[in-house]
Amino acid sequence: MAVTGNEVRVLIKSDEDILAARQEGRELGVRLGFGPSDLAVIATSISELARNLLLYAKNGSIICWPINKEPRKGIVIQAEDEGPGIPDVEAVLKDGYSTSGGLGLGLPGVRRMMDEFAIVSHPGRGTTVTAIKWKE
Amino acid sequence: MQVPILKQGPYLIASVQAALRDADLIALRNALTEQVGTYRSRGVIVDVTAMDVLDSFACRTLSEIASMIRLRGAQTVIVGIQPEVAFSMVQLGLKLEGVATVLDLEEGLKYMERRTKRMDHGRYGK
Numbered sequence: 001m002a003v004t005g006n007e008v009r010v011l012i013k014s015d016e017d018i019l020a021a022r023q024e025g026r027e028l029g030v031r032l033g034f035g036p037s038d039l040a041v042i043a044t045s046i047s048e049l050a051r052n053l054l055l056y057a058k059n060g061s062i063i064c065w066p067i068n069k070e071p072r073k074g075i076v077i078q079a080e081d082e083g084p085g086i087p088d089v090e091a092v093l094k095d096g097y098s099t100s101g102g103l104g105l106g107l108p109g110v111r112r113m114m115d116e117f118a119i120v121s122h123p124g125r126g127t128t129v130t131a132i133k134w135k136e
Numbered sequence: 137m138q139v140p141i142l143k144q145g146p147y148l149i150a151s152v153q154a155a156l157r158d159a160d161l162i163a164l165r166n167a168l169t170e171q172v173g174t175y176r177s178r179g180v181i182v183d184v185t186a187m188d189v190l191d192s193f194a195c196r197t198l199s200e201i202a203s204m205i206r207l208r209g210a211q212t213v214i215v216g217i218q219p220e221v222a223f224s225m226v227q228l229g230l231k232l233e234g235v236a237t238v239l240d241l242e243e244g245l246k247y248m249e250r251r252t253k254r255m256d257h258g259r260y261g262k
Contacts, residue, residue: 015158022155022189040188040220044228047191051158095229106192109228 006031007065010050018050021062028064029075034135041113042075042133048106049079049129057083057126067132074134077114085123093119139164141171146178147248149241152186161197169204179248180205183241185216195230202235211251212236215244 008028010021025046029039046062053060060081067074091097095108107129111117114131121127137160142149148171150164168180182201184190190198202212213236217225225232238247 019155019157026188036220037223040218040224041227043189044191044224047189047193048228051191051193109192109230112229113224113227 007063009061009063011059011061012050012053013059015051015054018047018054021050022046025062025064025075025077028066029133032066032073032075032135034075034133038133038135042077045077045110045113045131045133048110049077049131052106052129053079053081053083057081060126072134072136074115074132077131077133079129080126081128082126085125086119086121086127087123089119089121139167141167143171143175143177144245146176146252147181147245148172148175148177148179149181149183151183154186155188156194158193158197161194165197165201165204168201169208172205172208172210177210178252179211179213181241181244181248182212182214183216183244184214184221185218185240187221188218190217190221190225190230192228192230195225195232198232199235211248213238213244213247213251215239215241 006028008024010017010024012018012021022043026039026043029042034042050062060079063078063080065076067076086092092107093111110131115134116132118130119127137154137156139150139152139160148168150168172180198214205212215238217237236247238244
């Protein structure tokens with residue numbers, strides 16, 4: 001994926017940082033010309049991913065950057081941690097699966113909201129979730 | 137950021153002014169559950185017009201507020217969910233089922249009047 005500058009990166013260590021990441025991601029979305037519905041989807045996805053970082057990995061980073069794959073333009077949202085990893089990636093993508101007592105809608109919900117979605121997880125070494133929202 | 141809770145006759149109105157941290161949402165839930173007793177309120181209106189995101193945690197906390205307020209003998213209504221927020225909630229799979237929602241504060245007050253009047257009729261056997 002081509003990085004075209006303008007990367008925003010927010011360290012997630014507390015619930016306050018979730019708000020900061022949401023705000024930064026939304027502002028990047030505004031700069032890229034996304035409409036209100038997409039901006040809400042981007043902010044909500046960041047919120048879910050950032051909370052997962054806190055819940056399962058204690059901390060991590062949310063990184064957002066513009067993507068330009070002619071003729072499409074979009075935003076990449078990445079959640080990166082060095083936590084315990086996800087042993088069964090298929091399971092966490094099922095609605096209602098949760099080990100934290102939550103609703104279990106986080107990851108499958110983000111996958112539904114965004115246009116592209118990928119998880120790479122190495123048990124014991126960490127997880128990277130990458131999602132893309134294309135404009136239009 | 138603490139959410140101001142206004143007492144308006146028999147109702148409490150919690151007016152969220154900006155995006156909230158998880159801890160603020162929990163504090164709001166606890167304050168409402170407490171104050172509904174202090175003021176012997178009949179209903180709670182939570183105005184989320186200013187919230188740009190209602191994610192799974194926020195929705196779970198709103199559901200908890202409605203359940204806890206119901207157990208305290210009062211009604212809850214959520215007002216002011218913005219169209220784009222509703223859109224992303226549905227995509228995420230959050231339906232906020234079992235929680236009353238109306239368009240805005242004006243509708244919220246009307247809703248409360250209807251609901252609490254009906255309760256009074258029931259109470260006095262009319």
